[in-house]
Amino acid sequence: MNKKDININVEYLTRVEGHGNIVVNVEDGKLEKCELQIVESPRFFEGMLVGRSIFEAQHITSRICGICACGHTLASVQAAEDAIGFKPSIQTIKLRKLLLHFENLDSHLLHIYLLVAPDLLGVKSFVPLIDSHNKVVRRALRMKKACNDLCDILVGRHVHPISCIVGGFTKLPKEIDLDNMLGILNGMLPDMDATIELARNLKFPDFERETEYVALVSDDKEYPLLMGDVGSTDGVRMNKKDYKKITNEFVVPHSSAKHAKLSRESYAVGALARFNLNYDKLHKKAKEIAKAISLKPKCTNPYLNTAAQLIECVHCIEDSIAIINDLKEKKINQEETVVVGLNEKKTVKVNAGNGVGAVEVPRGILFHNYEVDEKGIIRKANCIIPTSQNVNNIEFDMQKYVKENLERSEAEITLGLEMLVRSYDPCISCSAHMLDVKFINGKK
Amino acid sequence: MQIYKILKKSNLDSLVSILSKKQKFMAPVSKGLNKFAFESVTSSKDIALKYIPTILAPKKYFMPQYETLIEYDTKEGQNMKAVVEYENMVLFAVHTCDLAGIQCLNIVFSDRPKDLNYLVRKNKITIIGLECNEVCDEYSTCAFMDNDLPNGGYDLFFTDLGEYFIVHVNTQMGDAIINDTKLFEDATVSHINELEKLREKKRKLFINQFGIDRQKIPELFDKSKESQIWDDIGNRCLSCGNCTNVCPTCYCFDVMDVQNLDLKTGKRIRVWDSCQNETFAKVSGGESFREARSDRKRHRFYRKFKYPVNRYSRFFCTGCGRCTRTCMAKISLLETLELLIKENKVK
Amino acid sequence: MKKQILNNSEYIIKKAKVVRTKKLTDLEKFFEISMPNNESLDHDPGQFVEVSLFGVGEAPISIASSPTMRNSFDLCVRRVGKVTSEMHKLEQGDEIGIRGPFGKGFPIRILEGNDLFFIAGGLGIVPLRSLINYVIDNRRDFGNVNILLGCKTPDSMLFGDEVEIWQKRLDVNFNCTVDKADPDWAGNVGLITSLIPGVNLDPDRTFAIVVGPPIMYKFVIKELIAKKIPERQIYLSLERHMKCGLGRCGHCQIEDIYCCQDGPVFCYDQIKKIRGAI
Amino acid sequence: MKRPKIAFFDFACCEGCQLQVANIGEALLDILDIADVVEFREVMSEKWDQSFDIAVVEGSITDHHAIERIKMIRSRSKLLIAYGSCATIGGINGMKNNFELDEIRKEVYGKDYKYFDTIKTMPVHHVVKVDYFVNGCPIYPPEFITVLKAALSGIPYDVPDKSVCIECKFNENICMYEKGLTCMGPITRAGCNSWCINNGNICYGCRGMVSNPNEKSAKDILEKYKIDLNLILNRINMYNKCRELEDNEQKRY
Numbered sequence A: 001m002n003k004k005d006i007n008i009n010v011e012y013l014t015r016v017e018g019h020g021n022i023v024v025n026v027e028d029g030k031l032e033k034c035e036l037q038i039v040e041s042p043r044f045f046e047g048m049l050v051g052r053s054i055f056e057a058q059h060i061t062s063r064i065c066g067i068c069a070c071g072h073t074l075a076s077v078q079a080a081e082d083a084i085g086f087k088p089s090i091q092t093i094k095l096r097k098l099l100l101h102f103e104n105l106d107s108h109l110l111h112i113y114l115l116v117a118p119d120l121l122g123v124k125s126f127v128p129l130i131d132s133h134n135k136v137v138r139r140a141l142r143m144k145k146a147c148n149d150l151c152d153i154l155v156g157r158h159v160h161p162i163s164c165i166v167g168g169f170t171k172l173p174k175e176i177d178l179d180n181m182l183g184i185l186n187g188m189l190p191d192m193d194a195t196i197e198l199a200r201n202l203k204f205p206d207f208e209r210e211t212e213y214v215a216l217v218s219d220d221k222e223y224p225l226l227m228g229d230v231g232s233t234d235g236v237r238m239n240k241k242d243y244k245k246i247t248n249e250f251v252v253p254h255s256s257a258k259h260a261k262l263s264r265e266s267y268a269v270g271a272l273a274r275f276n277l278n279y280d281k282l283h284k285k286a287k288e289i290a291k292a293i294s295l296k297p298k299c300t301n302p303y304l305n306t307a308a309q310l311i312e313c314v315h316c317i318e319d320s321i322a323i324i325n326d327l328k329e330k331k332i333n334q335e336e337t338v339v340v341g342l343n344e345k346k347t348v349k350v351n352a353g354n355g356v357g358a359v360e361v362p363r364g365i366l367f368h369n370y371e372v373d374e375k376g377i378i379r380k381a382n383c384i385i386p387t388s389q390n391v392n393n394i395e396f397d398m399q400k401y402v403k404e405n406l407e408r409s410e411a412e413i414t415l416g417l418e419m420l421v422r423s424y425d426p427c428i429s430c431s432a433h434m435l436d437v438k439f440i441n442g443k444k
Numbered sequence B: 001m002q003i004y005k006i007l008k009k010s011n012l013d014s015l016v017s018i019l020s021k022k023q024k025f026m027a028p029v030s031k032g033l034n035k036f037a038f039e040s041v042t043s044s045k046d047i048a049l050k051y052i053p054t055i056l057a058p059k060k061y062f063m064p065q066y067e068t069l070i071e072y073d074t075k076e077g078q079n080m081k082a083v084v085e086y087e088n089m090v091l092f093a094v095h096t097c098d099l100a101g102i103q104c105l106n107i108v109f110s111d112r113p114k115d116l117n118y119l120v121r122k123n124k125i126t127i128i129g130l131e132c133n134e135v136c137d138e139y140s141t142c143a144f145m146d147n148d149l150p151n152g153g154y155d156l157f158f159t160d161l162g163e164y165f166i167v168h169v170n171t172q173m174g175d176a177i178i179n180d181t182k183l184f185e186d187a188t189v190s191h192i193n194e195l196e197k198l199r200e201k202k203r204k205l206f207i208n209q210f211g212i213d214r215q216k217i218p219e220l221f222d223k224s225k226e227s228q229i230w231d232d233i234g235n236r237c238l239s240c241g242n243c244t245n246v247c248p249t250c251y252c253f254d255v256m257d258v259q260n261l262d263l264k265t266g267k268r269i270r271v272w273d274s275c276q277n278e279t280f281a282k283v284s285g286g287e288s289f290r291e292a293r294s295d296r297k298r299h300r301f302y303r304k305f306k307y308p309v310n311r312y313s314r315f316f317c318t319g320c321g322r323c324t325r326t327c328m329a330k331i332s333l334l335e336t337l338e339l340l341i342k343e344n345k346v347k
Numbered sequence C: 001m002k003k004q005i006l007n008n009s010e011y012i013i014k015k016a017k018v019v020r021t022k023k024l025t026d027l028e029k030f031f032e033i034s035m036p037n038n039e040s041l042d043h044d045p046g047q048f049v050e051v052s053l054f055g056v057g058e059a060p061i062s063i064a065s066s067p068t069m070r071n072s073f074d075l076c077v078r079r080v081g082k083v084t085s086e087m088h089k090l091e092q093g094d095e096i097g098i099r100g101p102f103g104k105g106f107p108i109r110i111l112e113g114n115d116l117f118f119i120a121g122g123l124g125i126v127p128l129r130s131l132i133n134y135v136i137d138n139r140r141d142f143g144n145v146n147i148l149l150g151c152k153t154p155d156s157m158l159f160g161d162e163v164e165i166w167q168k169r170l171d172v173n174f175n176c177t178v179d180k181a182d183p184d185w186a187g188n189v190g191l192i193t194s195l196i197p198g199v200n201l202d203p204d205r206t207f208a209i210v211v212g213p214p215i216m217y218k219f220v221i222k223e224l225i226a227k228k229i230p231e232r233q234i235y236l237s238l239e240r241h242m243k244c245g246l247g248r249c250g251h252c253q254i255e256d257i258y259c260c261q262d263g264p265v266f267c268y269d270q271i272k273k274i275r276g277a278i
Numbered sequence D: 001m002k003r004p005k006i007a008f009f010d011f012a013c014c015e016g017c018q019l020q021v022a023n024i025g026e027a028l029l030d031i032l033d034i035a036d037v038v039e040f041r042e043v044m045s046e047k048w049d050q051s052f053d054i055a056v057v058e059g060s061i062t063d064h065h066a067i068e069r070i071k072m073i074r075s076r077s078k079l080l081i082a083y084g085s086c087a088t089i090g091g092i093n094g095m096k097n098n099f100e101l102d103e104i105r106k107e108v109y110g111k112d113y114k115y116f117d118t119i120k121t122m123p124v125h126h127v128v129k130v131d132y133f134v135n136g137c138p139i140y141p142p143e144f145i146t147v148l149k150a151a152l153s154g155i156p157y158d159v160p161d162k163s164v165c166i167e168c169k170f171n172e173n174i175c176m177y178e179k180g181l182t183c184m185g186p187i188t189r190a191g192c193n194s195w196c197i198n199n200g201n202i203c204y205g206c207r208g209m210v211s212n213p214n215e216k217s218a219k220d221i222l223e224k225y226k227i228d229l230n231l232i233l234n235r236i237n238m239y240n241k242c243r244e245l246e247d248n249e250q251k252r253y
Ligand SMILES: Cc1cc2nc3c(=O)[nH]c(=O)nc-3n(C[C@H](O)[C@H](O)[C@H](O)COP(=O)(O)OP(=O)(O)OC[C@H]3O[C@@H](n4cnc5c(N)ncnc54)[C@H](O)[C@@H]3O)c2cc1C
Pocket: B279, B282, B283, B284, B285, B286, C048, C057, C058, C059, C060, C061, C062, C063, C076, C077, C078, C079, C080, C081, C082, C083, C084, C085, C123, C126, C127, C238, C239, C240, C241, C242, C243, C264, D156
């Protein structure tokens, strides 16, 4: 084996949401250190929630992350309703599923185009692509805009949705809004085809590491995103209320994100985990695409998370169209519009309780947990973000990757590691904030 | 000679559908919680025939919230063209107080130098009034302001008499609707008697709550410049500007430029402004000429009851009650006037 | 939405050219402007124009030159915000938009044949320069002329060379003061009001013309009245926030008068009872 | 004209405002037509070590490292735009200032809390001079574009100093107070086109307070709604907590 020293020190890893560093230190061909440091300044959301009204939880926790704002909103609302003992209506649930689809679609597209594609096309960012692949950039921006417009119609805006709150929606789509959403979704189909075409031609690195995949699972036919139990490829199945037994969080000094593990040293969540666990329930068009790009469960190449995202995009569009058609048929009941505010008028009945929300957001399963008193004041809050669950797994991937690629140059390893981390689409804003690769000098 | 026609209620929908095909047809619609707004409709079932003053007065069609005055292009110097954006429309079911409001605006914008943007737009709007058979609510002071009965300012005027509307034809534009739609019949004496009866009944319903004659108001305000009442309501006021925005006769505005992304072209627009905003009368030296909230509140009342009387011989309060309904600090026009009357012992 | 072109809109600007600029102080810049075809602006001293720069906005600016200057006119602009900052970037040959002149200027016909007492504080010299230069150009039509000038510091004084000329003229009595002197300053130090008692004048035939920052008026007028100048012989120019210049936007309204049309020049007698005017 | 160089930076925040910029869609390319974006970490790997014309900064200052970084950015940039509530008024991060810092650190990180450096949340202008402010959580893209244009043409931009109610009325919404809810609109700065109320929710006050709010009257009105005064104060503080620093410890730049 090659007995060289490697010091990688990537500060402020770019093209991820949030701030992180990668630090690798190889001495005499021996891997001494390989860390994904989350150096985001902590923002103390859980602490800030204490003493506030449960009706503000969604507004505040949405601000954990602008990229997954709709995801946080949905998890928060679910946890809050669970805590106070409120049951949402069927119409509300359908609309929330729709919102979750829009969120996943939007985030996946952003990740595929702006964050991953530049690596695979061998450029630094989408900016040089404006000249070299102008059509691709325009398509990306167009699709991104379409997702935005969808969210604008449904919840007022994509970043920090307005109308989705505890109890339901403060504004419900009208007939014309449903039509407009359908129009946008159908309009996206050709661009989606072109996206698949593009992805088909991209080369993902060969790399495998067997690990445990965790995602929501359910007994019905629906690809579970908003509701279900928590399951894993190692055969675990638990109620979401037991989320702490799944995440087993621990703090490490080099990261402001907490780490997690379940049946083995680490586990992974996200599009690939969902794909591995729930492949059968994907929309048939999505399955066709999976076949076409020969992605099969259980896939253990983390780089292919991006491919799983692509497949989910197809699923989201198709299922959204189905949901909207169903809503059109059943007609939106505008009477269900909720007026809540701080619950001044006690429109929502509040019981003391402890509630958990578990929602499959773009990067994996997101847990929110609130304990409220009988007045609806939050006494304790906890949020476990997909990226924090993944960080541990990413570090194990990184170690294996470095060991297998020691003969390569530092620059090549750095790029490989950056791409590896990026393929998880880590959202460090969520987990705290920040990602940076640092190859520490080994001769200290 | 007065021309009256009859429109059977059953023909209302045909009227709406014929007129709404040719141009925009705006009518009051319900927004829930006893709130209404003028919106575009295509069928009579969307119209709230019984409504209390809409959130915004119909002035929004005569001088829109945002209105383009000039389109410019500075690629080669200060090139521009002055434009007016308008829409042909029928404004349906305008209450008498709002007709008075439109008349006030007409006076202001026809005053020299004439405001062409307003006047062009106004000429594209056909106004169909609708009589109030009952007082809207406790905030209305239309009887005091003499706006409970029609006093011109419309093309057609509808009065709901149960099975049918009796329609007063006031202008050629109104006449054209009668002729084009062929939905109206001639009114007979008995119809006109019915109308008289309704008006007679209204005289008992629509009463002056203040016990003084309207003509005493200017005198009242002459005496009230330094009243403590302005401080009292000033202390409560949030300067949110709701009262001026909803007022049918407030027309203060700001002018500003909106650039396009190319930084070369764009438009100069005028936007509703409010004398209740703290910065409204601030100058570059730092002085604000109505810095105290009480001064701003006083200004608003005087702009309704005193200054326009000097300038245009007309009150600029129509009695619609919107400012009182909208104020979350519960500053009431009616109460304020009552207090002023009491304080000054005007009879 | 339909659109129609308006050829007579009051908002149409005339394209004018910057003929000459000069930096007066750190804050003030001087502009000489010519209208299309060197047309005369035909203004009265005391009137103002709306200066327009598309993409930025409009600002009311007093005309600083005498109407006796026919082919062009002067402006003097203090940099305080959007339009004024952008104006400071203008150089010779640049194009700007002009609307106006607007408002009522100084009543020259009434002033003719009488003694004049000019009092200018700070930027107030700008509109007064128009009248003073007019009076000097038509010197025979007027009686005695007194000029009092006040500014913050010696280097904030505007039109220094012209002031020197006024100072040297034998048919004009000139005096000035600064709030804060610098070592080179040999003149008066103190508020402008302190100079008024010393001015020699015949109150019956003197018209006082006062322009300055809002807080100056109250004190100056008190001194003038102490000198027995009748209220109807005191004229002043008021500054208010303005948007349209057409007596509509409401910003410049003081009770029932619109500063942009009924003013900016008012007779003290006419506005003394108006709340918030002074 | 030389194409101006723009760089985007973020501090403690949710990065939603960057995303709002990315969300502008194809119109973004128009901006790239008149200016060079030289740094934008979330979507670009390029780094620019020289000076630039406009720094666009998102997020609050919450630790010592951030203070150093923002000072460095300021020294390299001709103009600085603070965008998003976190940067302009402290925003949601300011809620942290409600607590003793050690207490909140323990609450979130348990016994290992000392690893996590933190100071009181500050908006950017508490540390360095800010030339332009774009309020909002998230920013309202049309306003961002207006400010960017102002910055590119070198003219000032004044954040509207009137209430959200103004725009709310322009949009003819039913007032939340008439629905029996308390709304921050009356004391919050306009400029978002009353986004939240248009969508049926109340205003949370994300754009910061008007410069001279009638706080007493606002509290009187809110109190009439018979909800716990603490909740109301919390609501007012949600975005505006950092205002306190201005009166007490810190001075505005
Ligand atoms: C009749 C009249 C004559 C004037 N003559 C001169 C002159 O000769 N030279 C000169 O330098 N200035 C003059 N001014 C003042 C000048 O109009 C303002 O300084 C200018 O409008 C500010 O515009 P801005 O876009 O630069 O400032 P903005 O960026 O719009 O605002 C900066 C500050 O100026 C205030 N302001 C805005 N618009 C006006 C306005 N129309 N009037 C007064 N304050 C305003 C704002 O409230 C704010 O406090 C005059 C004003 C009036 C009313």
